Amino acid sequence: MQIDKSNKSLLIGLVGVFTLFMVLVPVYFAFSNGLPDGLDKQLQENHVQEKKPVYTPPFGQLIDYGSDVPSYIVNGLIGGVVVLSIGVFLALFLKGSAVTTESIETTSKSELNTQLRRKR
Protein backbone atom coordinates (compact mmCIF):
# COMPACT_ATOMS: atom_id res chain seq x y z
CA MET A 1 0.00 0.00 0.00
CA GLN A 2 1.71 3.12 -1.21
CA ILE A 3 1.17 6.60 0.21
CA ASP A 4 -0.22 7.96 -3.02
CA LYS A 5 -2.49 10.97 -3.54
CA SER A 6 -5.66 9.08 -2.57
CA ASN A 7 -4.12 7.72 0.65
CA LYS A 8 -2.88 11.21 1.45
CA SER A 9 -6.44 12.52 1.26
CA LEU A 10 -7.54 9.70 3.57
CA LEU A 11 -4.81 10.64 6.02
CA ILE A 12 -6.12 14.21 5.93
CA GLY A 13 -9.62 12.80 6.48
CA LEU A 14 -8.41 10.82 9.50
CA VAL A 15 -6.70 13.87 11.01
CA GLY A 16 -9.95 15.80 10.33
CA VAL A 17 -12.05 13.15 12.12
CA PHE A 18 -9.74 13.11 15.15
CA THR A 19 -9.62 16.93 15.24
CA LEU A 20 -13.43 17.13 15.08
CA PHE A 21 -13.59 14.58 17.88
CA MET A 22 -11.25 16.67 20.05
CA VAL A 23 -13.36 19.77 19.38
CA LEU A 24 -16.63 17.98 20.18
CA VAL A 25 -15.52 16.27 23.42
CA PRO A 26 -15.93 19.49 25.51
CA VAL A 27 -19.39 19.95 23.93
CA TYR A 28 -20.23 16.37 24.89
CA PHE A 29 -19.09 17.04 28.47
CA ALA A 30 -21.18 20.22 28.58
CA PHE A 31 -24.45 18.69 27.36
CA SER A 32 -24.47 14.90 27.49
CA ASN A 33 -21.94 13.52 29.96
CA GLY A 34 -23.59 11.56 32.75
CA LEU A 35 -26.95 11.35 30.98
CA PRO A 36 -28.16 7.83 30.08
CA ASP A 37 -28.55 6.67 26.49
CA GLY A 38 -31.79 5.17 25.16
CA LEU A 39 -31.21 1.68 26.57
CA ASP A 40 -29.79 2.87 29.91
CA LYS A 41 -32.81 5.15 30.35
CA GLN A 42 -35.21 2.22 29.90
CA LEU A 43 -33.17 0.09 32.30
CA GLN A 44 -33.23 2.89 34.91
CA GLU A 45 -36.98 3.47 34.54
CA ASN A 46 -37.65 -0.24 34.90
CA HIS A 47 -35.21 -0.65 37.81
CA VAL A 48 -32.98 -3.12 35.98
CA GLN A 49 -29.51 -3.13 37.51
CA GLU A 50 -26.49 -3.84 35.35
CA LYS A 51 -24.51 -6.55 37.15
CA LYS A 52 -20.79 -6.64 37.81
CA PRO A 53 -18.91 -7.11 34.53
CA VAL A 54 -17.66 -10.65 33.97
CA TYR A 55 -14.51 -9.23 32.42
CA THR A 56 -12.38 -6.28 33.48
CA PRO A 57 -10.43 -4.51 30.73
CA PRO A 58 -6.63 -4.68 31.11
CA PHE A 59 -6.39 -0.92 31.58
CA GLY A 60 -8.67 -0.22 34.54
CA GLN A 61 -8.48 3.52 34.05
CA LEU A 62 -9.80 3.19 30.51
CA ILE A 63 -13.22 1.95 31.65
CA ASP A 64 -15.95 4.30 30.41
CA TYR A 65 -13.35 6.24 28.42
CA GLY A 66 -12.43 8.71 31.19
CA SER A 67 -14.12 11.18 33.50
CA ASP A 68 -12.62 14.43 32.21
CA VAL A 69 -12.01 16.05 28.83
CA PRO A 70 -8.25 15.30 28.48
CA SER A 71 -8.50 11.62 29.46
CA TYR A 72 -11.59 11.20 27.28
CA ILE A 73 -9.71 12.63 24.29
CA VAL A 74 -6.62 10.48 24.94
CA ASN A 75 -8.73 7.31 25.33
CA GLY A 76 -10.69 8.15 22.20
CA LEU A 77 -7.51 8.63 20.19
CA ILE A 78 -5.99 5.40 21.57
CA GLY A 79 -9.16 3.48 20.74
CA GLY A 80 -9.38 5.12 17.32
CA VAL A 81 -5.82 4.16 16.44
CA VAL A 82 -6.34 0.58 17.71
CA VAL A 83 -9.54 0.23 15.65
CA LEU A 84 -7.84 1.78 12.59
CA SER A 85 -4.89 -0.62 12.85
CA ILE A 86 -7.07 -3.70 13.30
CA GLY A 87 -9.30 -2.57 10.42
CA VAL A 88 -6.44 -2.03 7.97
CA PHE A 89 -4.55 -5.21 8.91
CA LEU A 90 -7.71 -7.32 8.83
CA ALA A 91 -8.70 -5.87 5.44
CA LEU A 92 -5.18 -6.52 4.07
CA PHE A 93 -5.30 -10.08 5.43
CA LEU A 94 -8.77 -10.73 4.01
CA LYS A 95 -7.83 -9.25 0.66
CA GLY A 96 -4.64 -11.37 0.63
CA SER A 97 -6.57 -14.53 1.48
CA ALA A 98 -9.15 -13.80 -1.20
CA VAL A 99 -6.43 -13.19 -3.80
CA THR A 100 -4.59 -16.38 -2.77
CA THR A 101 -7.78 -18.48 -2.97
CA GLU A 102 -8.56 -16.93 -6.35
CA SER A 103 -5.05 -17.62 -7.66
CA ILE A 104 -5.16 -21.22 -6.37
CA GLU A 105 -8.45 -21.71 -8.18
CA THR A 106 -7.05 -20.12 -11.34
CA THR A 107 -3.88 -22.24 -11.11
CA SER A 108 -5.91 -25.42 -10.61
CA LYS A 109 -8.04 -24.58 -13.63
CA SER A 110 -5.00 -23.90 -15.83
CA GLU A 111 -3.30 -27.11 -14.61
CA LEU A 112 -6.44 -29.05 -15.42
CA ASN A 113 -6.58 -27.53 -18.89
CA THR A 114 -2.89 -28.40 -19.48
CA GLN A 115 -3.50 -32.01 -18.40
CA LEU A 116 -6.52 -32.25 -20.69
CA ARG A 117 -4.50 -30.90 -23.61
CA ARG A 118 -1.71 -33.46 -22.92
CA LYS A 119 -4.25 -36.32 -22.85
CA ARG A 120 -5.61 -35.18 -26.21
Next chain:
Amino acid sequence: MHIGDGIMAPPIWALGYIIAIPILAYATKKTGNTLGNTQIPILGVLAAGIFVAQMLNFPIGGGTTGHLVGAALAAILLGPYAAVVILTIVLIVQAFLFGDGGVTALGLNLLNMAIISSFTAYAIYVIGKTIAAGKAGMYITIFTAAWASIVISAMMCGIELGASAALSPEYGIPLRIAVPAMAITHLFIGIGEGIVTVLVVAYIAAVRPDIILTMKDKRLSKTPMPTTTIEG
Protein backbone atom coordinates in the same frame (compact mmCIF):
# COMPACT_ATOMS: atom_id res chain seq x y z
CA MET B 1 -27.45 0.81 22.85
CA HIS B 2 -24.57 -1.22 24.28
CA ILE B 3 -25.97 -4.01 26.43
CA GLY B 4 -23.99 -4.65 29.60
CA ASP B 5 -23.40 -7.86 31.54
CA GLY B 6 -26.22 -9.31 33.60
CA ILE B 7 -29.08 -7.58 31.79
CA MET B 8 -30.04 -10.42 29.47
CA ALA B 9 -30.87 -13.99 30.53
CA PRO B 10 -28.02 -16.44 29.76
CA PRO B 11 -29.96 -18.40 27.08
CA ILE B 12 -30.68 -15.10 25.27
CA TRP B 13 -27.09 -13.84 25.24
CA ALA B 14 -25.87 -17.32 24.29
CA LEU B 15 -28.34 -17.27 21.38
CA GLY B 16 -26.88 -13.90 20.37
CA TYR B 17 -23.45 -15.50 19.91
CA ILE B 18 -24.92 -18.54 18.13
CA ILE B 19 -26.68 -16.34 15.57
CA ALA B 20 -23.98 -13.67 15.21
CA ILE B 21 -20.84 -15.82 14.77
CA PRO B 22 -21.79 -17.61 11.49
CA ILE B 23 -23.07 -14.34 9.99
CA LEU B 24 -19.83 -12.58 10.99
CA ALA B 25 -17.78 -15.39 9.45
CA TYR B 26 -19.71 -15.11 6.19
CA ALA B 27 -19.50 -11.30 6.18
CA THR B 28 -15.74 -11.47 6.77
CA LYS B 29 -15.29 -13.87 3.83
CA LYS B 30 -17.44 -11.69 1.56
CA THR B 31 -15.53 -8.56 2.60
CA GLY B 32 -12.27 -10.15 1.46
CA ASN B 33 -13.81 -10.88 -1.93
CA THR B 34 -15.42 -7.49 -2.49
CA LEU B 35 -12.91 -4.99 -1.11
CA GLY B 36 -10.60 -3.32 -3.59
CA ASN B 37 -7.14 -2.00 -2.65
CA THR B 38 -8.56 1.53 -2.52
CA GLN B 39 -11.14 0.51 0.06
CA ILE B 40 -8.66 -1.02 2.55
CA PRO B 41 -7.47 2.26 4.15
CA ILE B 42 -11.03 3.60 3.90
CA LEU B 43 -12.23 0.67 5.99
CA GLY B 44 -9.69 1.55 8.69
CA VAL B 45 -10.44 5.27 8.68
CA LEU B 46 -14.18 4.61 8.72
CA ALA B 47 -13.82 2.21 11.67
CA ALA B 48 -11.75 4.80 13.59
CA GLY B 49 -14.29 7.53 12.76
CA ILE B 50 -17.21 5.37 13.91
CA PHE B 51 -15.36 4.48 17.11
CA VAL B 52 -14.81 8.10 18.14
CA ALA B 53 -18.29 9.13 16.93
CA GLN B 54 -19.86 6.49 19.19
CA MET B 55 -18.16 8.16 22.16
CA LEU B 56 -19.98 11.43 21.52
CA ASN B 57 -23.52 11.15 22.85
CA PHE B 58 -25.91 13.92 21.88
CA PRO B 59 -28.94 14.98 23.96
CA ILE B 60 -32.36 14.09 22.52
CA GLY B 61 -34.48 15.62 25.31
CA GLY B 62 -36.07 14.16 28.42
CA GLY B 63 -32.68 13.57 30.02
CA THR B 64 -31.74 10.98 27.41
CA THR B 65 -28.87 10.89 24.97
CA GLY B 66 -28.04 8.92 21.86
CA HIS B 67 -24.96 8.29 19.79
CA LEU B 68 -24.17 7.48 16.20
CA VAL B 69 -24.00 3.74 15.48
CA GLY B 70 -22.50 4.24 12.03
CA ALA B 71 -23.72 0.98 10.48
CA ALA B 72 -25.77 2.82 7.85
CA LEU B 73 -22.83 5.05 6.94
CA ALA B 74 -20.50 2.07 6.58
CA ALA B 75 -23.08 0.04 4.62
CA ILE B 76 -23.70 2.90 2.19
CA LEU B 77 -20.00 3.59 1.68
CA LEU B 78 -18.56 0.07 1.57
CA GLY B 79 -21.50 -2.33 1.44
CA PRO B 80 -23.22 -4.37 4.17
CA TYR B 81 -20.56 -7.05 4.64
CA ALA B 82 -17.75 -4.55 5.20
CA ALA B 83 -20.10 -2.61 7.50
CA VAL B 84 -20.59 -5.74 9.61
CA VAL B 85 -16.80 -6.20 9.82
CA ILE B 86 -16.23 -2.52 10.74
CA LEU B 87 -18.88 -2.50 13.48
CA THR B 88 -17.57 -5.84 14.80
CA ILE B 89 -14.06 -4.39 15.20
CA VAL B 90 -15.48 -1.29 16.94
CA LEU B 91 -17.69 -3.31 19.32
CA ILE B 92 -14.93 -5.79 20.20
CA VAL B 93 -12.45 -2.99 21.01
CA GLN B 94 -15.11 -1.17 23.06
CA ALA B 95 -15.93 -4.31 25.05
CA PHE B 96 -12.44 -5.68 25.60
CA LEU B 97 -10.41 -2.48 25.93
CA PHE B 98 -12.88 -0.02 27.44
CA GLY B 99 -15.55 -2.13 29.11
CA ASP B 100 -18.28 -0.50 26.99
CA GLY B 101 -20.85 -3.26 26.49
CA GLY B 102 -20.63 -6.54 28.37
CA VAL B 103 -18.57 -9.44 27.15
CA THR B 104 -21.46 -11.86 27.71
CA ALA B 105 -23.74 -9.49 25.75
CA LEU B 106 -21.24 -9.00 22.91
CA GLY B 107 -23.06 -11.50 20.68
CA LEU B 108 -26.30 -9.54 21.08
CA ASN B 109 -24.55 -6.19 20.59
CA LEU B 110 -22.98 -7.56 17.40
CA LEU B 111 -26.35 -8.88 16.26
CA ASN B 112 -28.15 -5.57 16.93
CA MET B 113 -25.58 -2.92 15.99
CA ALA B 114 -23.35 -4.70 13.47
CA ILE B 115 -25.63 -7.14 11.66
CA ILE B 116 -29.24 -5.93 11.92
CA SER B 117 -28.31 -2.24 11.64
CA SER B 118 -26.08 -2.76 8.60
CA PHE B 119 -28.46 -5.00 6.65
CA THR B 120 -31.54 -2.91 7.50
CA ALA B 121 -29.82 0.25 6.31
CA TYR B 122 -28.48 -1.40 3.18
CA ALA B 123 -31.83 -2.97 2.24
CA ILE B 124 -33.65 0.35 2.59
CA TYR B 125 -30.87 2.17 0.73
CA VAL B 126 -30.95 -0.29 -2.19
CA ILE B 127 -34.75 -0.23 -2.47
CA GLY B 128 -34.94 3.56 -1.98
CA LYS B 129 -32.19 4.18 -4.53
CA THR B 130 -34.28 2.61 -7.28
CA ILE B 131 -37.26 4.90 -6.64
CA ALA B 132 -35.52 8.05 -5.40
CA ALA B 133 -35.73 10.99 -7.76
CA GLY B 134 -32.74 13.33 -7.94
CA LYS B 135 -30.31 14.45 -5.28
CA ALA B 136 -33.03 15.24 -2.71
CA GLY B 137 -34.54 11.79 -3.18
CA MET B 138 -31.16 10.15 -2.62
CA TYR B 139 -30.59 12.08 0.59
CA ILE B 140 -34.10 11.23 1.84
CA THR B 141 -33.29 7.57 1.11
CA ILE B 142 -30.00 7.76 3.01
CA PHE B 143 -31.69 9.51 5.95
CA THR B 144 -34.47 6.90 6.05
CA ALA B 145 -32.00 4.03 5.83
CA ALA B 146 -29.94 5.40 8.74
CA TRP B 147 -33.01 6.27 10.83
CA ALA B 148 -34.64 2.86 10.28
CA SER B 149 -31.40 1.01 11.06
CA ILE B 150 -31.45 2.52 14.56
CA VAL B 151 -35.16 2.01 15.21
CA ILE B 152 -35.18 -1.61 13.99
CA SER B 153 -32.06 -2.58 15.94
CA ALA B 154 -33.48 -0.86 19.07
CA MET B 155 -36.73 -2.81 18.67
CA MET B 156 -34.67 -5.99 18.36
CA CYS B 157 -32.93 -5.04 21.59
CA GLY B 158 -36.41 -4.55 23.12
CA ILE B 159 -37.42 -8.05 21.97
CA GLU B 160 -34.26 -9.48 23.57
CA LEU B 161 -35.06 -7.65 26.83
CA GLY B 162 -38.63 -8.99 26.67
CA ALA B 163 -37.47 -12.55 25.98
CA SER B 164 -35.03 -12.33 28.92
CA ALA B 165 -37.81 -11.13 31.24
CA ALA B 166 -40.06 -13.95 30.03
CA LEU B 167 -37.38 -16.51 30.89
CA SER B 168 -36.57 -15.05 34.30
CA PRO B 169 -37.89 -11.97 36.14
CA GLU B 170 -34.30 -11.36 37.29
CA TYR B 171 -33.40 -10.22 33.77
CA GLY B 172 -34.67 -7.83 31.09
CA ILE B 173 -37.85 -5.78 30.86
CA PRO B 174 -41.31 -7.18 30.03
CA LEU B 175 -41.89 -7.25 26.27
CA ARG B 176 -44.98 -5.02 26.33
CA ILE B 177 -42.87 -2.26 27.94
CA ALA B 178 -39.46 -2.90 26.37
CA VAL B 179 -40.31 -2.87 22.65
CA PRO B 180 -42.42 0.33 22.53
CA ALA B 181 -40.10 2.12 24.98
CA MET B 182 -36.98 1.28 22.99
CA ALA B 183 -38.70 2.13 19.70
CA ILE B 184 -40.02 5.51 20.89
CA THR B 185 -36.69 6.62 22.39
CA HIS B 186 -34.78 5.57 19.30
CA LEU B 187 -37.19 7.32 16.92
CA PHE B 188 -35.44 10.49 18.08
CA ILE B 189 -31.92 9.06 18.28
CA GLY B 190 -32.44 7.80 14.72
CA ILE B 191 -32.98 11.39 13.55
CA GLY B 192 -29.47 12.25 14.76
CA GLU B 193 -28.10 9.15 13.02
CA GLY B 194 -29.90 10.15 9.81
CA ILE B 195 -28.63 13.73 9.84
CA VAL B 196 -25.01 12.74 10.52
CA THR B 197 -25.11 9.99 7.87
CA VAL B 198 -26.52 12.36 5.23
CA LEU B 199 -23.93 15.04 6.06
CA VAL B 200 -21.00 12.62 5.88
CA VAL B 201 -22.21 10.95 2.64
CA ALA B 202 -22.84 14.40 1.10
CA TYR B 203 -19.35 15.53 2.05
CA ILE B 204 -17.72 12.38 0.66
CA ALA B 205 -19.85 12.53 -2.50
CA ALA B 206 -18.58 16.09 -3.01
CA VAL B 207 -14.88 15.48 -2.37
CA ARG B 208 -14.20 11.77 -3.05
CA PRO B 209 -17.18 10.13 -4.81
CA ASP B 210 -14.90 7.32 -5.98
CA ILE B 211 -14.73 5.82 -2.50
CA ILE B 212 -18.48 5.23 -2.28
CA LEU B 213 -18.47 1.62 -3.35
CA THR B 214 -22.23 1.12 -3.43
CA MET B 215 -23.11 4.09 -5.60
CA LYS B 216 -22.84 4.11 -9.35
CA ASP B 217 -25.22 6.92 -10.21
CA LYS B 218 -24.60 10.59 -10.65
CA ARG B 219 -27.41 11.91 -8.52
CA LEU B 220 -25.15 13.03 -5.67
CA SER B 221 -22.23 14.32 -7.65
CA LYS B 222 -21.24 15.52 -11.08
CA THR B 223 -17.91 13.70 -10.72
CA PRO B 224 -17.83 10.26 -12.44
CA MET B 225 -18.79 7.46 -10.09
CA PRO B 226 -16.71 4.31 -9.54
CA THR B 227 -17.16 1.26 -11.68
CA THR B 228 -16.61 -1.20 -8.83
CA THR B 229 -19.72 -3.04 -7.71
CA ILE B 230 -20.71 -5.05 -4.68
CA GLU B 231 -20.92 -8.76 -5.32
CA GLY B 232 -23.75 -10.81 -3.88
